[in-house]
Amino acid sequence: MKKLINDPMNVVPEALEGMAKAHPDLIKVHFNPNFVYRADAPRPGKVAVISGGGSGHEPMHVGFVGYGMLDAACPGAVFTSPTPDQMYEAAKTVHGGAGILMIVKNYAGDVMNFDMAADLLRGEGFQVESVLIADDVAVESSLYSQGRRGTGTTVLAEKILGAAAERGYDLQRLAALGRRVAENGRSMGMALTSCTVPHVGKPTFELGEDEMEIGIGIHGEPGRYREPLKKADEIVERLMEPILNDLPFKAGDRVICMVNSMGGTPLSELYIVYRKVAEICEKSGIQIVRNLVGAYITSLEMAGTSITLLRADDEMLELWDHPVKTPALRWGM
């Protein structure tokens, strides 16, 4: 295992210490329980938007804390759900008196622990809503999830809902918007290589030298199938066909498109992927009106890519364009 780490057990807290040192203008870090929160929290009168999940997917979620996106993010151990006390303490730290919206990826541990935190908070009189992201079309249920896994749409949801909260949406309106985003986003990913969880010390799975896995999960969970490595254009077709047919996306749809690195894939290859995604969308009459190309929801150093399409309406697009200022996503300010 070759990694730039000290003690495999300290990867998460040390990375958080580094983040705190790098971005004191944007974020603060609370330890024990661990959460990252906006430096200017709490924001009175604003719904607090909170997410979290296992570490190892950076920049998601901790890199998306700041103006126009998350109020707090709760990082678990690598590939391990955060515990309820993290979300509970984060919510109590950042809430502004207008309720709490939780954005939860559909993994059993995440769902259970966010639910427990929500119950604790409701018991103390807080209003809490949650939005569940289950956008991965690869498999109908998986190692760690009942139902579809939550992947790339989470990034887009955090941007859009963060902007809406900034603009003063109340909790119910925000939750309704969040469910609409969740319903209209679809993703699928693939891997060229495995990743290695630091405290495990060996690759999560094995792939042959000429093999790839289509439909991989962000923790290395099994996908749909393995096959010999193909050209990028063919790989994109294998990802786009299930994505497009699922919603289904139709001619005339406007979409926000994310071409994401699983961690170890260079930017040049992502643009080769984007080139084919754009070509397929053009042929299908689907208009990509906004895009992200880069590493946004990763699986440590895994090589591979995932594609996310979100069918966006005017409201979502206007919120997408709202300024954002976080360690990992920034525009308009």
Added chain:
Amino acid sequence: MKKLINDPMNVVPEALEGMAKAHPDLIKVHFNPNFVYRADAPRPGKVAVISGGGSGHEPMHVGFVGYGMLDAACPGAVFTSPTPDQMYEAAKTVHGGAGILMIVKNYAGDVMNFDMAADLLRGEGFQVESVLIADDVAVESSLYSQGRRGTGTTVLAEKILGAAAERGYDLQRLAALGRRVAENGRSMGMALTSCTVPHVGKPTFELGEDEMEIGIGIHGEPGRYREPLKKADEIVERLMEPILNDLPFKAGDRVICMVNSMGGTPLSELYIVYRKVAEICEKSGIQIVRNLVGAYITSLEMAGTSITLLRADDEMLELWDHPVKTPALRWGM
């Protein structure tokens, strides 16, 4: 070789096609000769800032084209200098009548080909100045360079000089500022793994399973030494000591610090590196006043990191904070 590519010979043009599709608001791409240029070029009365170099280091340079940074970037084949006609045609396309500043990394092919382009342009009456970046303290000369290699300071120079050009600096003032940036920046990198040039098809070098290389070049050129893999904090000490002693940086200095991924290293590990860099700077009385943590000058999928420190004066810092809007670096707009 596992990559998301089609034909190894088409990696660069296909990635450029993807970039053009993804960022039509920011950039245009010219093929044969290949260069990326600002969508709103030429900008009359502004010095045109041009850079370029071998591909495989993305986002540098093509990802830094746009408002507040480069007017054009000329990508060579992977790890291969661009040819003079690329810089010549790029300059003629984007020049705004106020001269051309070339930012050149110190590799023999780059220096020769930028010089030839400059001569051609001067022959046609253009004013051309160039700034040479030779900031890598690892080795005093290398496989592809006489004198030190040019690495991370290039990114910072492109940001600062791009802002200055936007603010109306004339060519001589811009070139003088560029030389000051070049003189005050120092970098050093290390690798955990090799990378594979697509059209070569096999790793550029071999590293043992428990080995790392300190002082690696961005094309995999040999560094200072190899040794067994150490903890991140010790690795950072091995990079920071030569950097700090070279300028030398002193107590009271204010620096812009970049902790850069060589491509395959995840963000969480970069923050572990930044944590130690910040600690060493604090102990040395050096104040990190701005930072970049991410993948900015890469070597394809190589795992590893490089650290760049630039001793910054008020003018550089003000220019650093000037808005920028490029595919890879964006703030203030």
